Amino acid sequence: MFSRNVPGMTAVLSRATVGVAGCGGLGSNAAMLLVRAGVGHLVLVDFDRVELSNLNRQFFFQSDLGKPKVIALAEHLREINPAVNLTVHEMKLSRETVAGTFASCDLLIEAFDRAEAKEWLIEAWCAAYPDRPIVCASGLAGYGKSGAMQVRRAGNIVMVGDGASDMIEGLCAARVMIAAALEANEAIALLMAKGGAR
Amino acid sequence: MIVVNNRDKLDWKEGMTVRDVLTAMNYTYKLITVTVNGTLVPKEQYDTFTIPDGAQVTVFHLSHGG
Numbered sequence: 001m002f003s004r005n006v007p008g009m010t011a012v013l014s015r016a017t018v019g020v021a022g023c024g025g026l027g028s029n030a031a032m033l034l035v036r037a038g039v040g041h042l043v044l045v046d047f048d049r050v051e052l053s054n055l056n057r058q059f060f061f062q063s064d065l066g067k068p069k070v071i072a073l074a075e076h077l078r079e080i081n082p083a084v085n086l087t088v089h090e091m092k093l094s095r096e097t098v099a100g101t102f103a104s105c106d107l108l109i110e111a112f113d114r115a116e117a118k119e120w121l122i123e124a125w126c127a128a129y130p131d132r133p134i135v136c137a138s139g140l141a142g143y144g145k146s147g148a149m150q151v152r153r154a155g156n157i158v159m160v161g162d163g164a165s166d167m168i169e170g171l172c173a174a175r176v177m178i179a180a181a182l183e184a185n186e187a188i189a190l191l192m193a194k195g196g197a198r
Numbered sequence: 199m200i201v202v203n204n205r206d207k208l209d210w211k212e213g214m215t216v217r218d219v220l221t222a223m224n225y226t227y228k229l230i231t232v233t234v235n236g237t238l239v240p241k242e243q244y245d246t247f248t249i250p251d252g253a254q255v256t257v258f259h260l261s262h263g264g
Contacts, residue, residue, distance in 0.1 A: 026264045113264035115229040119241070122231050126238040136231075141263045152203075154256035155236025167263035176263075 002038045014040040016191045019105035023069040027111030028059035029180035035077045041085040044070045047092035057173035095120045099128035110136035133190045140179035141165040143172040158186045200253045210251040216244040229260040
């Protein structure tokens with residue numbers, strides 16, 4: 001399956017474990033990209049079920065409506081690579097459960113929608129695992145403005161997005177997926193730089 | 199002197215806190231993540247965490263959407 005991967009990538013990524021906090025527009029698409037890249041193990045967490053209004057940007061289909069997002073996403077990811085190792089938690093994360101839920105993860109993808117939740121997730125991860133990277137997104141609403149999408153770094157925090165646009169403007173798959181793809185791409189680069197698993 | 203967001207330079211003062219930097223920079227966003235020299239400063243320490251001279255301070259604004 002990975003014969004067209006960048007040489008050396010598959011061996012490293014197959015040993016890596018990536019957490020995905022939230023399986024909506026960012027998380028479902030980032031997870032899909034990570035599985036296509038050859039990441040061996042994902043920990044997927046979301047409490048929500050698939051609704052019709054999700055299908056404008058999330059990696060779900062009509063046949064998923066009503067299913068827990070983590071269950072539907074796991075099915076799709078196994079359709080891409082049946083050998084991928086998935087740990088699925090249908091639960092609402094809290095500041096207190098971040099460390100335990102993602103203990104096995106080399107890196108965390110922040111893929112929440114509410115900014116308040118992004119804030120406590122980043123704090124909880126950095127407090128528990130200061131040496132492990134977290135890749136986050138802020139500012140992915142609207143359409144166009146492709147050049148405004150940035151990647152910023154501080155310590156083990158990577159932040160993608162325009163840093164300003166808000167979901168009140170509306171969300172469009174094309175721009176949400178730029179952010180999800182930037183998150184996945186940065187995660188891959190970080191895992192490669194570390195040589196895979198911790 | 200400290201550098202904020204790899205761009206803006208601020209004069210350093212003894213005892214300068216994260217809150218002082220946010221005020222000086224006119225940051226009014228409520229939902230932010232702040233790092234000092236790459237280490238995250240928890241929100242409850244914004245008034246007490248003192249910034250060393252020469253520090254790199256990064257402020258990420260968190261907006262809704264995902």
